Amino acid sequence: VLARKNRVIDYAKKAPVHPDPLDYEDVNSSGSFSDAEAVYLAPVDEDAINSVYEKTGKSNPLLRLNCGACGYESCRDNAIAVARGLAEPEMCMPYMRRLAQQRTDKIIETSPTAIVILDEELNMISMNPAFKKMFMCNNEILGRKISYLIDSEGFEKLVAGTTDTYRSIKSKYGKRYHEVLYALPQEHQYVGLFTDISQVRLDSDQLGLIKRQTVEQAKELLAHQIKFSQEMAHYLGKSTAQNEEMVKQLIDFYESEK
Numbered sequence: 001v002l003a004r005k006n007r008v009i010d011y012a013k014k015a016p017v018h019p020d021p022l023d024y025e026d027v028n029s030s031g032s033f034s035d036a037e038a039v040y041l042a043p044v045d046e047d048a049i050n051s052v053y054e055k056t057g058k059s060n061p062l063l064r065l066n067c068g069a070c071g072y073e074s075c076r077d078n079a080i081a082v083a084r085g086l087a088e089p090e091m092c093m094p095y096m097r098r099l100a101q102q103r104t105d106k107i108i109e110t111s112p113t114a115i116v117i118l119d120e121e122l123n124m125i126s127m128n129p130a131f132k133k134m135f136m137c138n139n140e141i142l143g144r145k146i147s148y149l150i151d152s153e154g155f156e157k158l159v160a161g162t163t164d165t166y167r168s169i170k171s172k173y174g175k176r177y178h179e180v181l182y183a184l185p186q187e188h189q190y191v192g193l194f195t196d197i198s199q200v201r202l203d204s205d206q207l208g209l210i211k212r213q214t215v216e217q218a219k220e221l222l223a224h225q226i227k228f229s230q231e232m233a234h235y236l237g238k239s240t241a242q243n244e245e246m247v248k249q250l251i252d253f254y255e256s257e258k
Contacts, residue, residue: 044083052079056095069093114177114194122146122155122190134196136173146192154181155190169197 050059053075058064064075070091072078081087090096108115114131118124124142132138135149146152154166158181166181180193 042084044080048083049076049079052082052089056089056092057098058095063094065094067093114192114196116146116192116194118146118155118190118192120159120188120190122152122159124149125189131194134175134177134194154179155192158183158190174198 053059053064056079058075058079066074070078070087070093072081072087075092078087078092082089108128111128112130114134115128116124116131117126122145124144124146127137127139127142137149141148146155150172151170154168157163157166164182167179169176169178171177175196176198178195178197181190183190
């Protein structure tokens with residue numbers, strides 16, 4: 001305010017001083033705001049209000065949050081202002097949020113990339129048309145584990161927290177595909193992006209990735225077999241010792257009877 005006042009004072013000092021300010025008495029400086037008042041106070045019928053509700057997705061009274069983010073005290077006040085041309089539907093934050101979500105859903109639905117979303121138990125809760133086409137499935141499998149359809153190794157690593165993102169090249173149903181998996185921690189969900197590369201000639205980097213994956217899987221399998229063999233040896237040894245002790249006790253028993 002002080003800066004604006006100083007600019008006005010500076011401008012007034014530079015302006016030529018009129019010898020007699022009374023010469024401006026005949027200047028008409030009056031104004032009328034009757035038109036604006038007429039617009040502001042114009043009656044709005046219920047049909048117009050309901051039309052605004054329908055446009056902004058508030059036909060259901062439960063969706064009229066009266067949050068005040070638009071600057072009006074209630075959704076009804078906002079709808080009346082929109083009907084009078086004094087406000088825009090886009091001033092409603094929940095309405096704009098729904099629009100953004102709808103656009104996101106549209107992008108996912110039309111994406112050529114196969115997309116699947118899993119819950120924290122790795123059950124499939126959503127999939128786009130590209131995913132259904134790639135893996136020859138439909139919405140009937142929603143609610144099932146992802147392992148019912150494809151290899152779930154990457155998702156299991158995300159759940160275990162060993163990695164934030166997972167990339168690999170795999171084959172299924174006669175197709176070779178590249179997968180990128182990541183977690184949505186706040187939503188407790190996991191997202192998988194799959195690209196069909198069956199017709200793509202792999203370069204050295206991709207071949208290297210497949211080789212590394214194969215080696216890692218072979219190491220995991222070998223470690224699992226070694227652990228299994230050790231545990232089996234332990235149980236067999238324990239069982240053999242117990243059986244030996246039992247046979248010895250039986251022999252001692254029969255010898256004592258003689």
